[in-house]
Amino acid sequence: MTTVVSDDGILLPAASRPFLVEIDGHYVWSLTPDRDGVRRSGGVLVPWPGVLRPFLSGRGRIRITDTTGEEVLHDAEVGLGAGEGPLAVVDAQGNRLSVDKVGHLARSFADTGEAVQQEILVGTRRALDDLREHAGVNAYLNYGALLGAIREGRMLAHDSDTDLCYLSDHTSPADIIAESYRISRAMRALGWNLLRMSGGDIKLLLPLSDGRICHIDVFVAFHVGDTFFQLGNRSGSLPRSSIEPFSTIELHGHEFPAPRDPEAMLAFLYGPHWRTPDPSFRYEDPPDGVRRLDGWLRGFRSEMGLWTGFLNGPRVTDVPRTASPFARWVEPQLGDLPVLDLGTGTGRDALWFARQGHRTGAVDFSRAGLGRVRRLARHRGLEVEAGQLILGELRSTLSLGTRLARDPHHLYARHLLGCLDDAALDQLWLLARMALRPGGGSLFLEFQAVDDQVPDTAAGTAVEPDGLVRRVDPAAVRAGIERSGGIVERITLAPGQDMFDHPDLAVCRIRAVWPAPTAPASAAPTEETR
Amino acid sequence: MSTHEIRTRLRSQARDRLPGPVVERIRGRVSLRDRVRVLEAEVQENRQLNRRIAELTDVVTELLIPLDARDQDRVDEVLSRYQQGL
Numbered sequence: 118m119t120t121v122v123s124d125d126g127i128l129l130p131a132a133s134r135p136f137l138v139e140i141d142g143h144y145v146w147s148l149t150p151d152r153d154g155v156r157r158s159g160g161v162l163v164p165w166p167g168v169l170r171p172f173l174s175g176r177g178r179i180r181i182t183d184t185t186g187e188e189v190l191h192d193a194e195v196g197l198g199a200g201e202g203p204l205a206v207v208d209a210q211g212n213r214l215s216v217d218k219v220g221h222l223a224r225s226f227a228d229t230g231e232a233v234q235q236e237i238l239v240g241t242r243r244a245l246d247d248l249r250e251h252a253g254v255n256a257y258l259n260y261g262a263l264l265g266a267i268r269e270g271r272m273l274a275h276d277s278d279t280d281l282c283y284l285s286d287h288t289s290p291a292d293i294i295a296e297s298y299r300i301s302r303a304m305r306a307l308g309w310n311l312l313r314m315s316g317g318d319i320k321l322l323l324p325l326s327d328g329r330i331c332h333i334d335v336f337v338a339f340h341v342g343d344t345f346f347q348l349g350n351r352s353g354s355l356p357r358s359s360i361e362p363f364s365t366i367e368l369h370g371h372e373f374p375a376p377r378d379p380e381a382m383l384a385f386l387y388g389p390h391w392r393t394p395d396p397s398f399r400y401e402d403p404p405d406g407v408r409r410l411d412g413w414l415r416g417f418r419s420e421m422g423l424w425t426g427f428l429n430g431p432r433v434t435d436v437p438r439t440a441s442p443f444a445r446w447v448e449p450q451l452g453d454l455p456v457l458d459l460g461t462g463t464g465r466d467a468l469w470f471a472r473q474g475h476r477t478g479a480v481d482f483s484r485a486g487l488g489r490v491r492r493l494a495r496h497r498g499l500e501v502e503a504g505q506l507i508l509g510e511l512r513s514t515l516s517l518g519t520r521l522a523r524d525p526h527h528l529y530a531r532h533l534l535g536c537l538d539d540a541a542l543d544q545l546w547l548l549a550r551m552a553l554r555p556g557g558g559s560l561f562l563e564f565q566a567v568d569d570q571v572p573d574t575a576a577g578t579a580v581e582p583d584g585l586v587r588r589v590d591p592a593a594v595r596a597g598i599e600r601s602g603g604i605v606e607r608i609t610l611a612p613g614q615d616m617f618d619h620p621d622l623a624v625c626r627i628r629a630v631w632p633a634p635t636a637p638a639s640a641a642p643t644e645e646t647r
Numbered sequence: 648m649s650t651h652e653i654r655t656r657l658r659s660q661a662r663d664r665l666p667g668p669v670v671e672r673i674r675g676r677v678s679l680r681d682r683v684r685v686l687e688a689e690v691q692e693n694r695q696l697n698r699r700i701a702e703l704t705d706v707v708t709e710l711l712i713p714l715d716a717r718d719q720d721r722v723d724e725v726l727s728r729y730q731q732g733l
Binding site for chain 2 (some may be wrong): 132159289291292293294295297299302305306316408409411412413414416417504505510511512513515516517519520540
């Protein structure tokens with residue numbers, strides 16, 4: 118049969134082997150038809166991955182081969198989408214990208230110049246040394262870099278980063294997380310910029326001379342009972358004696374520590390056929406192990422990536438840059454106290470408060486959002502102190518609450534409540550209590566609400582953008598505030614606007630305060646309107 | 648008669664023919680499945696406490712000693728460094 122490339126995907130013969138897809142000689146993706154496709158008349162249709170679709174408009178030579186390159190299924194020029202220019206999967210700097218094994222776009226090693234490859238390996242070596250000397254953990258090279266070193270004596274062509282792991286002595290997840298916190302503190306003190314991905318793994322961000330940032334993952338590995346857990350999501354059976362004491366491997370002229378029995382580790386990670394190249398390999402992790410790791414280590418950044426995608430994507434331009442009607446309603450009530458915009462997003466209201474002469478802070482869990490606010494503030498000559506707050510990570514909430522207790526602010530949150538899960542919402546009330554009790558500021562909230570007189574407004578109903586915001590029940594919000602010692606001074610439920618300023622029939626506004634425990638509670642009744 | 652109605656009628660006839668203890672055992676299994684589902688949710692909630700314990704431990708071990716010393720300059724410095732190190 119003929120292999121057909123179209124806007125829908127690639128129609129090719131049924132097979133359980135992997136194939137490689139190149140555009141104009143550059144590797145972009147690998148697929149296994151039986152696993153990734155759906156049966157159609159004439160073969161199996163494998164749809165294009167969502168991350169590639171934005172790039173698939175134009176003309177280019179698409180070559181599809183088996184992993185040896187000997188069997189060629191397709192090698193011809195193809196036009197996709199409405200574009201007339203060349204097809205190219207590239208980042209903003211023009212660097213070639215490909216789909217990695219977890220479905221993200223990344224720059225593969227084969228498309229990285231030799232000098233930059235050396236920078237990655239030197240940076241990885243420095244990370245290992247810093248982890249040992251300053252963070253007190255002995256880490257080893259693992260995953261793709263280990264596989265490349267053992268199987269091929271070099272980095273895998275389609276790999277995009279390096280992964281380090283350390284074997285924790287702890288067996289209690291709480292101790293393992295606390296150890297990971299100490300490691301990130303030590304690495305930050307050395308100047309490493311890093312992201313926390315879960316309670317057991319961080320990403321070290323290594324800037325490269327070509328403008329790209331290489332991610333060096335630092336994963337914990339540990340035993341609980343007889344089960345070995347290795348982050349990402351691996352779990353199963355591998356004794357400590359297969360890992361320690363370490364062996365040494367060489368990669369492009371650099372020596373790295375490796376598990377004592379690298380073959381046993383590779384079989385644990387990639388299964389018994391690890392010696393056969395398969396760029397389209399996907400992990401098949403035991404679901405009970407994933408469930409345990411999710412429960413122990415994760416849950417505080419589930420939607421962070423989606424928000425970062427939104428704030429860096431084209432739809433963010435649909436958010437007005439001018440002040441929201443809610444900000445204009447709040448502003449005359451601020452008086453002399455500074456205001457902190459919680460979940461600032463694009464920063465439109467924080468920037469406007471600053472322009473009105475208020476000392477203004479802005480916090481968000483998305484670093485993309487904060488970067489945008491800082492850039493806009495600098496560009497407009499405004500002072501907005503922007504910092505990260507991860508509601509759901511108690512340390513983050515407690516440390517900001519402590520600071521605000523001695524530096525009184527009003528708290529302002531527009532369309533934040535609908536983004537929070539129950540745990541994060543509880544921490545918002547904790548933050549408000551810590552921040553507002555000593556200083557006397559107010560909490561101003563606006564959110565798309567439940568209204569029994571408006572159809573389709575049940576609690577949890579997804580609203581724009583793309584379900585990242587959900588409707589919230591004002592009664593539940595009020596109960597949460599009162600449970601944490603706050604008093605709702607004013608509550609209204611009326612037509613208003615969503616975050617794009619599109620009309621919404623059920624929008625709730627709340628003003629609440631947290632009186633100091635020694636002061637008599639206010640007897641003034643809540644002003645309630647609808 | 649629709650397929651759904653036929654299926655419901657056959658099920659009910661089959662149930663009527665089963666002896667009482669067997670029906671009870673089947674009902675018990677359904678309830679056991681529900682109980683396992685609830686238990687799994689509760690176990691997951693308990694797993695989540697690990698992160699809470701680790702966070703509280705981290706805050707206490709990093710911040711409590713300078714706070715106890717009542718050295719305000721040291722407290723300010725430690726708080727600021729703690730927040731930057733998160």
